[in-house]
Amino acid sequence: xxxxxxxxxxxxxxxxxxxxxxxxxxxxxxxxxxxxxxxxxxxxxxxxxxxxxxxxxxxxxxxxxxxxxxxxxxxxxxxxxxxxxxxxxxxxxxxxxxxxxxxxxxxxxxxxxxxxxxxxxxxxxxxxxxxxxxxxxxxxxxxxxxxxxxxxxxxxxxxxxxxxxxxxxxxxxxxxxxxxxxxxxxxxxxxxxxxxxxxxxxxxxxxxxxxxxxxxxxxxxxxxxxxxxxxxxxxxxxxxxxxxxxxxxxxxxxxxxxxxxxxxxxxxxxxxxxxxxxxxxxxxxxxxxxxxxxxxxxxxxxxxxxxxxxxxxxxxxxxxxxxxxxxxxxxxxxxxxxxxxxxxxxxxxxxxxxxxxxxxxxxxxxxxxxxxxxxxxxxxxxxxxxxxxxxxxxxxxxxxxxxxxxxxxxxxxxxxxxxxxxxxxxxxxxxxxxxxxxxxxxxxxxxxxxxxxxxxxxxxxxxxxxxxxxxxxxxxxxxxxxxxxxxxxxxxxxx
Numbered sequence: 361x362x363x364x365x366x367x368x369x370x371x372x373x374x375x376x377x378x379x380x381x382x383x384x385x386x387x388x389x390x391x392x393x394x395x396x397x398x399x400x401x402x403x404x405x406x407x408x409x410x411x412x413x414x415x416x417x418x419x420x421x422x423x424x425x426x427x428x429x430x431x432x433x434x435x436x437x438x439x440x441x442x443x444x445x446x447x448x449x450x451x452x453x454x455x456x457x458x459x460x461x462x463x464x465x466x467x468x469x470x471x472x473x474x475x476x477x478x479x480x481x482x483x484x485x486x487x488x489x490x491x492x493x494x495x496x497x498x499x500x501x502x503x504x505x506x507x508x509x510x511x512x513x514x515x516x517x518x519x520x521x522x523x524x525x526x527x528x529x530x531x532x533x534x535x536x537x538x539x540x541x542x543x544x545x546x547x548x549x550x551x552x553x554x555x556x557x558x559x560x561x562x563x564x565x566x567x568x569x570x571x572x573x574x575x576x577x578x579x580x581x582x583x584x585x586x587x588x589x590x591x592x593x594x595x596x597x598x599x600x601x602x603x604x605x606x607x608x609x610x611x612x613x614x615x616x617x618x619x620x621x622x623x624x625x626x627x628x629x630x631x632x633x634x635x636x637x638x639x640x641x642x643x644x645x646x647x648x649x650x651x652x653x654x655x656x657x658x659x660x661x662x663x664x665x666x667x668x669x670x671x672x673x674x675x676x677x678x679x680x681x682x683x684x685x686x687x688x689x690x691x692x693x694x695x696x697x698x699x700x701x702x703x704x705x706x707x708x709x710x711x712x713x714x715x716x717x718x719x720x721x722x723x724x725x726x727x728x729x730x731x732x733x734x735x736x737x738x739x740x741x742x743x744x745x746x747x748x749x750x751x752x753x754x755x756x757x758x759x760x761x762x763x764x765x766x767x768x769x770x771x772x773x774x775x776x777x778x779x780x781x782x783x784x785x786x787x788x789x790x791x792x793x794x795x796x797x798x799x800x801x802x803x804x805x806x807x808x809x810x811x812x813x814x815x816x817x818x819x820x821x822x823x824x825x826x827x828x829x830x831x832x833x834x835x836x837x838x839x840x841x842x843x844x845x846x847x848x849x850x851x852x853x854x855x
Contacts, residue, residue: 365378387418410436432451446470456602476519478528481520481524485525488510488511489532500537501537508525586645587649587650597618598616615816620650620652620819621819622644625658626674627658631673632677643821655687658689660690660792675688694810695794699754702765702784712738717761760788761785765783765785766782805836809845818846830847
């Protein structure tokens with residue numbers, strides 16, 4: 361562990377962050393592999409910029425890019441990939457193509473060797489402003505976020521330094537509109553002609569805003585603005601995410617109508633904390649920014665820990681933060697469908713009933729010393745036997761802990777989330793909604809992605825701790841032939 365921490369610190373991580381990464385059973389093995397590969401390329405000293413990119417690779421690389429991991433590490437180490445935007449494009453390219461087979465196309469796609477001068481930046485921004493003249497006159501400074509996003513997506517400018525593009529855009533907008541005035545304050549200039557009177561409460565809010573603005577230096581921005589800049593502004597549009605069949609994609613598009621659908625999926629086993637505020641704002645805010653909808657879905661798959669007071673409190677908190685769910689749903693709404701999909705998985709030879717203890721499974725996965733992994737004795741069961749055993753689980757023939765349903769994944773994969781995760785376990789507990797109907801309950805790893813699929817979620821937004829879970833998320837959706845949402849990760853709230 362100490363050796364890993366030292367290696368991770370060479371990426372520029374703080375001692376605390378390096379230790380946290382080393383302890384993370386999902387991130388640690390992938391990151392140490394990447395650091396080792398970087399050193400093989402002759403990069404004895406990794407610059408801070410390269411370290412940031414290597415860390416980003418470890419936390420964002422999907423299973424479809426894994427085969428090109430060594431190539432991308434070499435590209436970073438050689439200095440060919442210098443920015444986060446270039447790495448993002450490289451990851452997208454490597455999902456479906458072999459960069460070594462057509463390096464020229466790959467280089468052009470990733471902007472390798474592209475240098476964007478001040479003159480080009482100025483001329484491109486001037487053209488974009490002319491093309492959006494009417495919208496700029498209408499929205500004034502409120503359009504800055506949208507324009508920056510559009511500018512950064514414009515040809516070669518995506519490879520330019522962000523600070524230069526942003527500075528030039530702001531300068532040209534100010535030259536066109538003049539200094540910011542009263543109409544450019546948050547909430548101003550909207551709803552014209554909808555009545556002269558204003559509620560006293562709103563006037564008080566505006567008054568207090570001005571008091572804390574410190575002579576106009578600090579101003580509150582609308583929530584939607586945060587989604588018009590940076591990486592989150594570049595996420596896919598509904599329907600652009602690849603599926604295992606065109607039929608599945610078309611069915612998804614028909615359901616969504618091409619609109620964004622997100623979800624906030626808390627477990628109703630406790631009160632929300634400050635970290636949840638970011639998750640709520642990201643999920644509800646992203647959908648709002650793109651005229652979409654957001655579901656509040658309670659992940660109620662653990663009846664032993666769930667209480668009505670938590671369910672009520674969660675909804676109250678969401679509303680207190682200024683959001684209203686378009687739908688209020690529960691994972692338990694889908695218990696019948698989830699059980700059906702578990703049977704589908706078994707019939708395809710991708711699931712098996714196991715009777716190993718938690719301690720045995722830990723040893724099979726390498727144990728404390730992270731030794732070699734090996735399959736349990738039940739992994740080779742026939743489909744018929746596992747179906748029969750699962751039926752026994754479902755009908756109460758086993759006590760809690762005597763049998764579990766596991767996914768038959770890839771024990772040789774470096775990602776712990778592919779080490780035959782548990783899909784169902786036996787649990788004799790009364791559920792707050794389904795009562796005593798079930799004595800088996802799906803795990804988070806099984807239910808979460810499939811609930812997203814059933815609800816046709818377009819953007820499954822979660823924190824970085826779930827980065828490695830993305831691989832198992834995609835694996836399971838494809839394993840049972842259902843729509844596969846895209847999982848995107850963002851950093852946790854640091855206080």
